[in-house]
Amino acid sequence: MSDPLRPRASLRTAVVWDVLKDALERRVKAAGRDALDVLDTGGGSGNFAVPVARLGHRVTVVDPSPNALFALERRAAEAGVADRIRGVQGDAHGLFDVVERGGYDAVLCHGVLEYVDDPAEGLANVAGALRPAGTLSLLAAGLGGAVLARALAGHFTEARRALTDPAGRWGEGDPVPRRFTAEQLTELVTATGLQVGAVHGVRVFADLVPGVLVDTEPGALDALLKLEAAAAEQPAFHSVATQLHVLAERD
Numbered sequence: 001m002s003d004p005l006r007p008r009a010s011l012r013t014a015v016v017w018d019v020l021k022d023a024l025e026r027r028v029k030a031a032g033r034d035a036l037d038v039l040d041t042g043g044g045s046g047n048f049a050v051p052v053a054r055l056g057h058r059v060t061v062v063d064p065s066p067n068a069l070f071a072l073e074r075r076a077a078e079a080g081v082a083d084r085i086r087g088v089q090g091d092a093h094g095l096f097d098v099v100e101r102g103g104y105d106a107v108l109c110h111g112v113l114e115y116v117d118d119p120a121e122g123l124a125n126v127a128g129a130l131r132p133a134g135t136l137s138l139l140a141a142g143l144g145g146a147v148l149a150r151a152l153a154g155h156f157t158e159a160r161r162a163l164t165d166p167a168g169r170w171g172e173g174d175p176v177p178r179r180f181t182a183e184q185l186t187e188l189v190t191a192t193g194l195q196v197g198a199v200h201g202v203r204v205f206a207d208l209v210p211g212v213l214v215d216t217e218p219g220a221l222d223a224l225l226k227l228e229a230a231a232a233e234q235p236a237f238h239s240v241a242t243q244l245h246v247l248a249e250r251d
């Protein structure tokens, strides 16, 4: 999903996209169908929904924001996939008011669990939208990455506060309501009855490296992408990643 016009944007999405694309390919083979039914809960303006639709899958995006859904519609039209993307206003808590329970081969929940009122209940609904053997792709803010970022910016008190705060927030001005450790996320997923397949650390270095090093050194972006991909696999780096990705399956 690297964007030649916005190369640095690929640093935010590359690891998740590679894991997700492989998981969708496996699901296609197992299901014996080329086109999967994919639900993107809190899919926003389609950062993942549009590329997933470009693979040929049918994507339903549920999001509470009318502005995001409007932007999604425009992006889907620009990408030529308007016929494969459906935007629906709704939220994770009332998910089955707007989509079918057990109706999807894959469900994405990226950058949403931080914002829902009750993560356990929200995630139970997300998991409940899966068909048997369906795949969950969960991405959420990591606690350790935020602590490290505040400390390296010289905000030591905020870093300590995030470390000790039950929600992992660094202060009143923190725009993120909640962060997770890898253990908390896998426990939440396991509690829904899904089997955790893999955990990846996302943006271990990308947010800490000065932009000038990436933008001006020839080959630096490519080398950093490869480093991120290698570190993502290593449990030792999960505790300092900006985001954590969990892939899970329904029995």
Ligand SMILES: C[S@@+](CC[C@H](N)C(=O)[O-])C[C@H]1O[C@@H](n2cnc3c(N)ncnc32)[C@H](O)[C@@H]1O
Pocket: 041, 042, 043, 044, 045, 046, 047, 048, 062, 063, 064, 065, 068, 090, 091, 092, 093, 109, 110, 111, 112, 115, 116, 117
């Ligand atoms: C950080 S954005 C992530 C968007 C997209 N998933 C992505 O990865 O680019 C968070 C999204 O969650 C949506 N959201 C907030 N509260 C939600 C809820 N209770 N249920 C579902 N989506 C929610 C927001 O409208 C927003 O589009």
